[in-house]
Amino acid sequence: MIVSNTLHTAAIATLETAINKALQLDPSTLIKLNTLQNHVFSLHCTAPEIDLYFIPGENEVRLCGMFDDEADTRLTGSAREFAKLATATDPASALINGELELHGDSQALINLQKILKQLDIDWESSLASIFGDVIGHQMGRTIRRATRFGLQAFKGLKRQIDDYVIEESNMLPPRWQVDRFYNDVDQLAMRTERLQAQLQKLRQSAKGNLTVNLPER
């Protein structure tokens, strides 16, 4: 790969800048993150294959694609499992019941999830610093109203589309069926791997027998 290391590092640098910019707009989250200062979180996503290290520092976070040392908390799993944990209301039970593999300090991870979930970006302060207090406040209020309306409208629209697509037109299967299908596929993949391993083992033992028997012929 010609630019894989370079591109990967560039993408992570961009993401780190975006996260730090967002954190600057929510000082309370930044203060809470200070309690986890210098704790190394390793997130190893198996599908798609991505390694990410998250290290809260003083008033900023560091994201790395590589950290050539032991992480304090190491989490392994698919992107779907990570998304489940990130949005869970009870991260402890999501960790226990989920399929993520956890090594190291779990309490720090639960704290991190809770802190990030409470992220509340103060757009108004950054707008006020550009346009002044009066215009900034008006713009902030407009954005908050628009966001609230947008979220409600989006939720309503999503519910209606879900109902139409799944229940009325039967174009897509319901969620429980999809989950069951994915589980079946996972099971099948595991069984196939086991079968392949068995075949390999049998092939090796057959080869061994052949080699042992050869001189007798």
Next chain:
Amino acid sequence: MTKPQTDSKSTHFGYKTVDKENKEGMVAGVFHSVAAKYDLMNDLMSAGVHRIWKRFTIELSAVRPGHHVLDIAGGTGDLAAKFSKIVGPEGRVVLADINESMLRVGRDKMTDLGIIGNVEYALANAECLPFPDNTFDCITISFGLRNVTNKDAALKSMNRVLKPGGRLLVLEFSKPGNALLSKAYDTYSFKLLPKIGKLITNDEDSYRYLAESIRMHPDQETLKEMMEDAGFARCEYHNMTGGIVAVHKGIKP
């Protein structure tokens, strides 16, 4: 590319062969000339990608709070500034450079950015580092090794001042693996680069030296062997941007 063949009294300065004792002064001349616009030129020449290469080096360093880091040929302090944040008040970063102009630009830049307290500056030659044995947890040298007259002596000196288990990271231009990329890179560095140099710093020769010195620098495998010869263990390298740049890592046993 193999290890450059020169007799014991001469060495290379770009494509020229010069006396060993003169190279240091000639390299100093190049960097005195470019120091003031070094950062701007780096950004222009690499389209900002040198920051990504340096970032990758920092990721490989695994430096933690409290560590002692030496950044050799640290120039204008790009790596030292990042390390200073990571090591925190309990740690220490030493920005070393053989060139007074570069060190002064670096020190002024760092001070202006408010990066003070845990950073020290040393006007030092990489071949005979003025530090006690087993001092640093990590040493980095980015785009500096190719300008050092005696690379073997420099690597041994770095090994001496590293703590056992400490790591050396060498970020340096290297040999692209792809023939097409190599051709495009040659055209860029010999035709376009000196012109950019002339436009920005009014110094075409310094940037011609830069391109030539890159070609004379040992390739990935040769540098790895040189690090092993200097006493480093678990040596490995990571190519970046198709091998235009490589980061070599070695651990002091």
